[in-house]
Amino acid sequence: MKKVSLKDIAQKAGVSTALVSYVLNGKEKETRVGETIARRIKEIAKELNYHPNHLAKSLRSGKTHTFGLIIADISNPFFANIARVVEDEAKKNGYTVIIGSCDENADKSWDLLNVLVNRQVDGFIIVSCENSENQIHYLKERNIPFVLLDRHFPDIQTDFVATNNYKASYDAGVHLIRGGYRNIGLIAYKSDMYHMVERIRGYKHALADSQIDFHANWLKEVKFETMEQDVKTAIDEIMSADQKVEALVFATYGLAINGLKYINELRLQVPSDLAIVSFGQAEVFDLYYCPITYMRQPLEMLGKTAVEFLLKKMKNPDEGMKQILMEAKLIARDSSMAKSAWPAG
Amino acid sequence: MKKVSLKDIAQKAGVSTALVSYVLNGKEKETRVGETIARRIKEIAKELNYHPNHLAKSLRSGKTHTFGLIIADISNPFFANIARVVEDEAKKNGYTVIIGSCDENADKSWDLLNVLVNRQVDGFIIVSCENSENQIHYLKERNIPFVLLDRHFPDIQTDFVATNNYKASYDAGVHLIRGGYRNIGLIAYKSDMYHMVERIRGYKHALADSQIDFHANWLKEVKFETMEQDVKTAIDEIMSADQKVEALVFATYGLAINGLKYINELRLQVPSDLAIVSFGQAEVFDLYYCPITYMRQPLEMLGKTAVEFLLKKMKNPDEGMKQILMEAKLIARDSSMAKSAWPAG
DNA sequence: GCGTTTTTATTAATCGATTAAGCATTCTCA
DNA sequence: TGAGAATGCTTAATCGATTAATAAAAACGC
Numbered sequence: 001m002k003k004v005s006l007k008d009i010a011q012k013a014g015v016s017t018a019l020v021s022y023v024l025n026g027k028e029k030e031t032r033v034g035e036t037i038a039r040r041i042k043e044i045a046k047e048l049n050y051h052p053n054h055l056a057k058s059l060r061s062g063k064t065h066t067f068g069l070i071i072a073d074i075s076n077p078f079f080a081n082i083a084r085v086v087e088d089e090a091k092k093n094g095y096t097v098i099i100g101s102c103d104e105n106a107d108k109s110w111d112l113l114n115v116l117v118n119r120q121v122d123g124f125i126i127v128s129c130e131n132s133e134n135q136i137h138y139l140k141e142r143n144i145p146f147v148l149l150d151r152h153f154p155d156i157q158t159d160f161v162a163t164n165n166y167k168a169s170y171d172a173g174v175h176l177i178r179g180g181y182r183n184i185g186l187i188a189y190k191s192d193m194y195h196m197v198e199r200i201r202g203y204k205h206a207l208a209d210s211q212i213d214f215h216a217n218w219l220k221e222v223k224f225e226t227m228e229q230d231v232k233t234a235i236d237e238i239m240s241a242d243q244k245v246e247a248l249v250f251a252t253y254g255l256a257i258n259g260l261k262y263i264n265e266l267r268l269q270v271p272s273d274l275a276i277v278s279f280g281q282a283e284v285f286d287l288y289y290c291p292i293t294y295m296r297q298p299l300e301m302l303g304k305t306a307v308e309f310l311l312k313k314m315k316n317p318d319e320g321m322k323q324i325l326m327e328a329k330l331i332a333r334d335s336s337m338a339k340s341a342w343p344a345g
Numbered sequence: 346m347k348k349v350s351l352k353d354i355a356q357k358a359g360v361s362t363a364l365v366s367y368v369l370n371g372k373e374k375e376t377r378v379g380e381t382i383a384r385r386i387k388e389i390a391k392e393l394n395y396h397p398n399h400l401a402k403s404l405r406s407g408k409t410h411t412f413g414l415i416i417a418d419i420s421n422p423f424f425a426n427i428a429r430v431v432e433d434e435a436k437k438n439g440y441t442v443i444i445g446s447c448d449e450n451a452d453k454s455w456d457l458l459n460v461l462v463n464r465q466v467d468g469f470i471i472v473s474c475e476n477s478e479n480q481i482h483y484l485k486e487r488n489i490p491f492v493l494l495d496r497h498f499p500d501i502q503t504d505f506v507a508t509n510n511y512k513a514s515y516d517a518g519v520h521l522i523r524g525g526y527r528n529i530g531l532i533a534y535k536s537d538m539y540h541m542v543e544r545i546r547g548y549k550h551a552l553a554d555s556q557i558d559f560h561a562n563w564l565k566e567v568k569f570e571t572m573e574q575d576v577k578t579a580i581d582e583i584m585s586a587d588q589k590v591e592a593l594v595f596a597t598y599g600l601a602i603n604g605l606k607y608i609n610e611l612r613l614q615v616p617s618d619l620a621i622v623s624f625g626q627a628e629v630f631d632l633y634y635c636p637i638t639y640m641r642q643p644l645e646m647l648g649k650t651a652v653e654f655l656l657k658k659m660k661n662p663d664e665g666m667k668q669i670l671m672e673a674k675l676i677a678r679d680s681s682m683a684k685s686a687w688p689a690g
Numbered sequence: 691g692c693g694t695t696t697t698t699a700t701t702a703a704t705c706g707a708t709t710a711a712g713c714a715t716t717c718t719c720a
Numbered sequence: 721t722g723a724g725a726a727t728g729c730t731t732a733a734t735c736g737a738t739t740a741a742t743a744a745a746a747a748c749g750c
Contacts, residue, residue, distance in 0.1 A: 005706055016730050021708060031709090032727055054464045055409070056706035059400045059735050066464075080425055084446070096460060098443055101429070115441060119399045119411075257628050264632065282628075283602050287609065289634035350736055361700050366738060376739090377697060401736035404705045 004048045012044050013037065020045075024052070058120065066096045067123045067310065068116035070109060072151070074101035076253050077282040078299070079127060082149070085303030086125060093311060095122075104224050106131040117144065123314050125149050125306050130193050145313040147322075149306045151195045159313060159322045161306045165198035166205075168295045168328035172249050172277045173206025175293070175330055180339035181247035181275055182212055185238045187231060187259060188251035190221035199251045199279070215243045222255070231258040235266070239274070246275065247336070253280025260288065272342060276335040291333035298326045349393045357389050358382065365390075369397070403465065411441045412468045412655065413461035415454060417496070419446035421598050422627040423644070424472060427494070430648030431470060438656060440467075449569050451476040462489065468659050470494050470651050475538050490658040492667075494651045496540045504658060504667045506651045510543035511550075513640045513673035517594050517622045518551025520638070520675055525684035526592035526620055527557055530583045532576060532604060533596035535566035544596045544624070560588045567600070576603040580611070584619070591620065592681070598625025605633065617687055621680040636678035643671045 006024075010017040015037060022031040023041045044050075058064045069086055071079045083099055090097045098116060102109035109132050116124070124139065124146035136156055139146045152160035169186075176184050186203045189196050200219065207214050220238060222230035238245045250256035256278040268274050270290040277293045278285065285292035309322045351369075355362045360382060367376040368386045389395075403409045414431055416424045428444050435442045443461060447454035454477050461469070469484065469491035481501055484491050497505035514531075521529050531548045534541050545564065552559050565583060567575035583590045595601035601623040613619050615635040622638045623630065630637035654667045 003706095006708095007706075017707075018709075018731080019729065025708085027709095032729090034728060037728085051459070051463050053404075053706050055400050055404045056735090057708080059398075059404055059706080059737095060708050062735075064400070074425070074429060077422070080419070084419060087445075096443065096464065098441065100432075114396070118396050119441065257632070260632055264634075284629045284632050287602070287605055287629050288632055289609075348736095351738095352736075362737075363701080363739075364699065370738085372739095377699095379698060382698090398736050401705090402738080404707095404736085405738050407705075 003053070004050045005053065006050075008048060009041060009044050009050060012048070013041050015041070024050075062120075064120045064122055065094055066098060066119070066121045067125065068112070068121045069097050069099045070112050070116075070124060070126045071099065071101050072104050072127045072129045073254075074099070076280065078253055078280045078297070079150075081281075081299055082127075082303045085300055086149075086307055089304050089307040093307070095307075095311075102129055104129045106135075110135060113138075117142075123147075123310050125310055127151055128153070128193070130191055143317065145310060145317060147306050147309045147313065149302065151193055152323075154194050157321060159309050161302055161309060161324050162195065162326070163297045163302070163328050164325040165195045165328075166202040168279070168297075168330075169199040169202025169249070169251075170206045171202075171328070171330050172279075172295055173203050174210070175332065176247045176249070176275060176277060176336055177206065177210045177212070178338070179247075179275065179336055183215075183218070183243050183245045183247070184212075185218040185220065185245035185248045186251060187220045187222065187234050187238075187248065187255050189255070190223050196251065203249060215241070217241045218243070218245055224254075227254060228258050231255060232262045235259060235262055239266075239268075247271075248274055248276055250276070250278040250280075253278070253282060256280060256292070257284065260284075260292075270335050271337050275337070277330075285333070288335070290335050293333045293336035294331055295328040296331050297328045301326055348398070349395045350398065351395075353393060354386060354389050354395060357393070358386050360386070369395075407465075409465050409467055410439060411443060411464070411466045412470065413457070413466045414442050414444045415457050415461075415469065415471045416444065416446050417449050417472045417474045418599070419444070421625065423598055423625045423642070424495075426626075426644055427472075427648045430645055431494075431652055434649050434652040438652070440652075440656075447474055449474045451480075454480060458483075462487075468492075468655050470655055472496055473498070473538070475536055488662065490655060490662060492651050492654045492658065494647065496538055497668075499539050502666055504654050506647055506654060506669050507540065507671070508642045508647070508673050509670040510540045510673075511547040513624070513642075513675075514544040514547025514594070514596075515551045516547075516673070516675050517624075517640055518548050519555070520677065521592045521594070521620060521622060521681055522551065522555045522557070523683070524592075524620065524681055528560075528563070528588050528590045528592070529557075530563040530565065530590035530593045531596060532565045532567065532579050532583075532593065532600050534600070535568050541596065548594060560586070562586045563588070563590055569599075572599060573603050576600060577607050580604060580607050584611075584613075592616075593619055593621055595621070595623040595625075598623070598627060601625060601637070602629065605629075605637075615680050616682050620682070622675075630678070633680070635680050638678045638681035639676055640673040641676050642673045646671055 006017045006020050010020045019033055020041050022028060022033055023038045024045060028038045069083060071083060074080055087097045100112040102112055106129055109129055113135055126146055127149050128151045133153055136158060148158050148160035150162050152162050173184060188200055204214055217237060220234035222234055250259055270276055279295050281294055281296055285294050305324060351362045351365050354365045364378055365386050367373060367378050368383045369390060373383045414428060416428060419425055432442045445457040447457055451474055454474055458480055471491055472494050473496045478498055481503060493503050493505035495507055497507050533545055549559055562582060565579035567579055595604055615621055624640050626639055626641055630639050650669060
């Protein structure tokens with residue numbers, strides 16, 4: 001009933017634990033273990049259903065073959081899916097992932113980081129939240145390998161894997177403009193995070209490049225914590241402004257969900273009353289009565305590459321920084337249909 | 346840069362590691378450590394930013410303060426949310442959770458179980474998949490504490506926390522019948538799992554209790570692996586049968602998503618062409634043009650109770666089995682609107 | 691002052707596995 | 721035949737923390 005250890009096998013075979021360890025680790029050749037006894041040891045191991053104690057292994061080797069994945073918001077299906085990709089990819093490489101969500105809260109993120117560091121994880125993949133720069137510096141100081149995913153800090157030299165948010169947002173804007181929309185709004189988070197800044201910048205540039213004057217009240221920045229109410233207010237304002245908006249970009253999945261709910265409440269028709277393009281991705285976008293155009297981020301590639309970078313970093317910490325920006329792809333659906341294609345009515 | 350251990354502190358303080366251990370574990374009183382040196386040790390610990398090595402602690406104590414959560418399908422938001430609840434609740438109790446998804450595959454589930462057992466997790470919360478009874482027996486034999494969540498095996502004596510699926514399904518049926526629907530279909534998984542069997546049983550009883558003759562082609566059992574295609578076929582058949590169906594119950598979230606997509610393709614109007622009630626819960630149900638009626642399971646309570654049971658089990662393995670069935674609540678929306686309330690047209 | 695507590699701190703075994711170093715044998719070949 | 725090589729296995733230190741057993745020093749009693 002109690003656990004079987006090397007010692008138990010050694011005892012039963014009448015040899016030292018060293019021999020058992022050598023054999024079970026496939027080092028019989030290098031360490032010249034007798035063939036007969038090697039076979040016997042393997043037999044006994046199987047017979048006793050031996051499984052090595054990873055704690056002991058890890059303590060000795062300093063490697064846990066585990067890494068931490070700290071995610072800004074696991075209730076966002078985009079991140080949930082990324083988590084899945086990361087987990088699968090890690091498993092393929094013999095690693096276990098411990099996932100934690102900090103819910104966009106830097107303090108929670110600190111706690112998670114500490115718990116995981118104390119559990120001796122070998123490295124981190126992190127989707128950073130606002131005001132968590134200190135945590136990145138901490139990891140750098142302690143020489144703990146990590147890769148930033150989806151969000152990064154331009155002022156800190158780190159490995160990262162992210163989307164080209166400027167480009168994605170620019171493309172979203174251009175797409176709507178080409179569809180004949182000119183008064184275009186953007187609902188984003190109020191945040192200093194670079195990815196959000198870039199999404200706003202891309203949107204503005206798209207307008208500017210088409211000689212559309214940007215109106216300050218087309219851009220609404222809402223707080224994550226009070227998103228539900230703020231989004232309603234934002235839409236109210238945006239729809240009643242002097243330069244009433246005819247198309248709207250949601251900068252994240254969460255904003256889109258809340259926005260679409262309210263748009264339904266208001267009985268606004270998409271796209272005739274309001275065209276929509278959103279970031280994020282989820283089944284909701286397919287199932288909405290008017291399927292939602294969205295920027296598809298290369299989820300699979302993002303996750304896989306992050307794991308790849310991390311594994312490389314752990315193997316060779318002194319190699320140069322690996323940084324990559326991937327392109328998002330606009331998936332055009334009815335919610336942003338060109339005005340010219342609108343059904344009569 | 347390298348990690349700070351008890352020994353480092355001991356050296357700096359000029360004492361043995363034992364003293365340091367006592368002090369940092371708050372056992373200064375019982376072990377009568379001198380006040381002066383105790384204070385000094387704490388100072389040095391803080392100064393060196395000491396954090397204990399949990400591997401070493403665990404190896405010694407045999408407790409990792411970690412448990413495994415094996416989930417049948419993490420891409421199902423119902424389970425994703427449960428995972429979140431479990432994680433939060435565990436954290437409150439000082440436990441870390443390692444989550445794994447087996448994607449309804451018993452082999453994968455075995456792998457996960459083994460990985461986690463070898464990592465010496467203290468216990469398991471498991472959403473079982475089909476044909477994984479042997480795994481449950483294995484845990485029982487090895488005396489590893491566990492609690493089954495959401496799904497259980499009536500033939501195996503275990504702790505479990507689940508929903509009363511019979512009742513939920515019965516209620517769904519009755520709700521539709523009261524709304525004036527009589528030809529009612531059910532799309533479920535082809536599975537021997539008890540929760541699915543119960544959902545089918547409840548549905549049939551609801552019909553029977555209202556003197557509605559059950560037609561075999563109202564019930565479609567599809568395979569998880571080929572769900573997308575199977576659901577389409579099922580809906581085609583169900584809508585063209587002799588006794589064409591006018592209302593449909595989806596036994597899971599995944600089935601609902603696929604079903605609704607196809608219903609959109611077919612341009613069927615909900616609820617006039619087809620009324621809907623679904624299990625599972627997600628934002629999609631709110632955002633659908635005709636909000637979907639669903640059975641709300643007590644997600645929060647399920648997760649919390651599972652953790653509670655597990656902690657109790659770990660503390661006191663010999664206490665009796667804890668088993669609980671919780672009630673789901675029908676959330677009525679437009680998708681199952683009573684026929685009498687249909688807008689004219 | 692000498693034996694007895696009380697107080698305070700140390701020693702060393704332990705958890706389970708790894709691995710460098712060392713000790714016997716047996717083998718090889720000049 | 722005997723020095724050196726090859727073979728086969730054991731010893732013991734190590735990872736970092738815990739803790740029972742024990743020792744040393746100080747305080748106390750008479």
